[in-house]
């Protein structure tokens with residue numbers, strides 16, 4: 001037992017708060033905020049505060065399992081390697097896939113990406129981060145030539161105006177919200193919230209625009225047209241640093257008068273005018289966005305509409321002025337850095353032939369993937385259609401979290417070989433696994449994570465690995481060795497992997513501008529162990545240079561899509577999201593009785609007029625149905641819901657309740673650029689089933 005506090009990182013969200021964890025007894029840990037961590041400066045939200053309640057061994061997967069039989073590591077790893085090799089030999093490299101997670105550490109992610117893209121020879125590794133921020137990735141690449149988030153949390157402190165778009169920051173990124181509140185108190189920073197729902201985040205805002213869902217492009221284009229009319233564009237910056245397509249201003253000017261925009265967005269013209277005036281008066285503007293923008297069928301266009309505004313008014317590359325996409329998971333950003341998305345290769349590079357050749361040389365890879373792989377929704381569709389015959393799911397629960405989760409379960413059940421490596425013994429996805437491999441949990445892991453602002457922090461193990469649990473990087477490397485690539489995966493500790501990743505990030509990049517990921521390739525083991533939180537990339541774009549071939553950013557022509565009328569049989573629109581004190585599919589937060597008190601069950605939020613029309617009262621049990629599936633919820637009536645809209649939370653699974661199964665409901669439709677599912681707009685119906 002140790003009384004010394006270990007400096008590590010909260011394992012929940014992409015804010016990436018530093019914690020000091022002290023082992024106080026047998027599997028008992030005291031958690032405090034780290035006052036020296038720049039992300040949170042000692043603050044913690046409710047989830048972080050109760051992180052110590054998740055280190056017990058109840059429900060842990062402690063031994064490798066083949067079916068229901070406990071086996072040794074050698075037997076399990078040999079079987080995984082043999083089945084993947086046999087499948088590849090018979091059906092080719094694209095017949096196998098990895099589906100990974102923003103819960104993995106950067107070192108885990110790097111090894112998984114290397115095995116699939118450099119040695120198996122397929123791009124078929126995608127991540128659950130596809131579901132939460134891939135439209136931001138696609139938007140950054142379109143505008144900047146590289147996936148770089150051009151903001152840091154310090155910009156929130158320096159801004160005069162913060163615009164939160166599609167983000168219930170108060171609940172989903174609580175420490176970021178606390179920093180915004182502190183800036184308001186200290187500096188009088190103005191706050192605008194743009195969200196169809198009236199959430200807790202709206203309570204302290206100067207202005208809440210409850211726009212019609214899907215009208216974000218009209219709103220941003222309308223503001224940009226207003227800026228042009230009022231002479232608010234940064235003409236010098238545009239001339240020197242930005243490429244403007246010929247049709248750009250035609251797209252922006254379309255239906256751009258204030259009355260037309262107010263009508264499209266269904267907001268009061270006076271409120272819209274207030275938004276325009278706040279923007280005009282405060283050049284230091286941060287526009288922070290998350291799932292309400294990204295999880296839309298035109299999410300990438302929505303991202304670019306926001307970035308266009310910042311580029312055209314020169315609100316980028318300066319303190320307090322940036323578009324800022326914040327990530328959901330603790331290491332979604334680390335996954336992006338190493339190429340853990342099917343659409344990127346490695347180290348922010350795409351699949352351009354010179355990049356494939358460069359990475360292939362660096363890895364001495366026998367079989368480089370030459371094209372992107374299948375993105376999450378398409379990947380599981382390929383599993384269901386029998387094109388993917390061996391699948392390895394790492395640290396995630398797609399049987400609950402994917403859209404049209406019922407269809408995903410059918411696909412998993414039909415797949416000839418499914419491997420699940422996880423901390424938890426009985427996940428909804430693990431029930432379909434032929435082999436389950438026990439991974440170490442957050443308090444036992446060693447490596448790095450990168451948060452929403454690109455800050456790299458250490459995750460440090462403080463407890464011994466229980467049972468036979470092993471780190472994910474070790475498990476993946478052992479399979480790589482057994483598939484015949486021993487020297488490429490001969491890592492002894494995470495620092496070895498980190499150093500290799502750091503070298504690759506700057507390896508022979510031929511003068512092309514890729515933001516240095518800021519690692520130190522020569523870092524020794526002692527320096528790695530002592531690493532302090534490290535912000536890579538500094539202030540991106542401060543010199544006006546971008547990562548495109550000509551060094552200029554791109555304005556992207558985006559037009560507002562026609563907004564669909566409600567369908568006769570599915571007259572409501574379902575929006576999905578998170579509760580303050582739950583996380584993903586509750587495998588950790590479900591262990592904390594204190595967190596459960598915030599919301600004891602999943603509630604379907606309905607506008608009172610929609611409820612009255614259907615005879616639904618507060619507390620009734622209702623059936624929420626879509627063409628994909630249905631589930632029971634308790635109803636709650638909320639003026640915060642627009643008429644015609646509903647909301648359900650994403651967290652509950654069959655392990656916690658028979659109802660509240662949101663994952664069964666959304667359509668498996670995706671944004672054409674990013675492949676991100678449109679979770680926010682599923683045609684839905686609701687009916688009362690019982691009165692409580």
Ligand code: SF4
Pocket residue numbers: 010011012013014015016017040043044045046047048049173174175176
């Ligand atoms: Fe953890 Fe996120 Fe809360 Fe910070 S804001 S303590 S990272 S859950």
